[in-house]
Amino acid sequence: MITTMVGNYPKISPDAKAPSLRTAINRFDEGRISLDDLKRVEDEVTQEVIQDQVDAGLDLVTDGQIRWDDGQTYFARGITGYTINGLIRYFDTNTYYRHPIPEQKLQSNGGISVKDFEFAAANSQRPVKAVITGPYTLARLSQLGCYDDLRSLVMDLAGILNREARALQAAGATVIQLDEPSILKHKDDADLFAEAIECVVDGITATKALCTYFGDASGIHRRLFGLPVDLVGLDFVMGPANFDLVADLPEDKMLGCGIVDARNTRAETAEEIAETIRRLAATVPMDRLHVNPSCGLDFLPRPNARAKLVRLVEGAKLAQGSAS
């Protein structure tokens, strides 16, 4: 069993001695520090949040997505043809992102996240998972702009993100995760979705994870389980119906288990977490489980996020101990 994170981690720390990204961004916006100065702080904070994950005992970490304003604009800004528009709410969360618009046909402009992945890999004692916002979700959370229909936007993004995945693989990524929360809100698009995912993972030999959150996959779970990926991630907090679906997971697939509520401060006990893992392991053996928070942890204050990871690892140990 692997303990891991879904993706992002709170960017600011209440520790007065820690490097402050918030202050650095303000100073950069006011023209008081250079871009290099800002990047140095981003590097320091990235090192700090990787260390938080290592200290908590995670087996597989992420870079915490410290440099991402959000999952959409981080990629859209690196794709030729996109412009960035006004604020819009991100799903049903009280957080916002700027709406990307394709003003002309989108084209790859080379690696978007590769340098950031390389930095994280060089600064982690644990393997680093590369995370890409999937083509369907990126398209759904963009405007259509110059595109006539959703399909052509999704498939153009799929081709561009395939290049991104290949570049990450060439940079040494052994696990590549595609985040696709939007498919849970538009289940009628399962065919288009499957086509897009097949396109993105073409030529990828690294472990391929497909991660969903903010709901359950009922109605499309067999489609998701049948995709050419190695792991399917489900959110068991906001989508309790997912518990009934995992029995259909093929034996050659791993299950990503979002079992700690990443959107509420209430700290689950290690025993609660272990109990949920045992419940899942009754259907899918523990050696095929990745256990993680229900989604990115950036919805929480840093101390709560850190506590969630510590409890997750404790719960996983408890479950493994009782199973052996």
Next chain:
Amino acid sequence: MSNGLLTTAVGSYPKPDYITRARGRFQRGQIGAEELTELEKQATAHWIDIQERLGMDVVVDGEMYRGDMVAYFAENMSGFTNSGLVRSYGNRYYRKPIATGPVGRDKEVTVDWWRYAQSLTDKPVKGMLTGPYTIVDWSFNEYYPTREAFLMDMARVVHEEAVDLVKAGARYIQIDEPALSVRPEEMEMAAKAFAIVTDGLDAFTITHICYGDFAAVFPHLANFPVDMLDMETTNSGYDFLDLIRGYPSFDKYVSMGVVDVHSHVVESLDKVKSGIRMGLEVLSPDKLFIDPDCGMKTRTEEECVAKLQVISDAVREVKQELGLGLG
């Protein structure tokens, strides 16, 4: 009412630097509550004066004494504690309340401020509350077993505050529900809670909603237990007007945002006038109020006043062109 096209604002105005500094000093224990309150009163009077000079019809107190729209109520009600900082977007952070016990109200929260603001002007001052659904949705919950239980308790508490505002003399009560537009499956529950808030209120009720998928929840909005919908419309390209057009039985009053509150750029007079005319294609002037998209606390005072000025100028010119008179 009047000749229609009344001008108003959504709620917050930018805080002068001396308020920001004083709030910081108060938090560090360097000044007392009385000193802070005096400065907040001074800033409130300043904004009332600006609104009077601009000729706005229905004014707000500008929320000089509030931080975040949810945290302010949580801090002044029982049952909540505050979390550490969480991110809203970009580099903006706030403290999100945590429900750690049953929510309740030991004293009036906003009534003294409403009384003070109303004492400074003959224009009606809106009573400004945050709605129960938004407080619940934008808080962490470590106490209630379900969202519904949290929501219904919260609705009763907000209702008590609304009743006290009306008793004090408020004729307009705005109950903001910006969280409403994102979860269609909870709209019925949200409307049930809102009906508890507005139940029996002898006032014109308004709710402000912004930044969401209005199309998905529009039938619920059209039947929401409130007199007026105050909508963010500019930022979303006036799509809201098409929804009204496609719903012939729509009979709510609408307050329409005609300037973007997240942009430094002050809209041109022509652009704002064209927005107002678009609104008048679907709503009669007596059913249409004109205001900014949302609260303006993230703008500078200069930007804010310039945006309010262009609204005021645009409304005056459109009224003249339509022969509506100047009220």
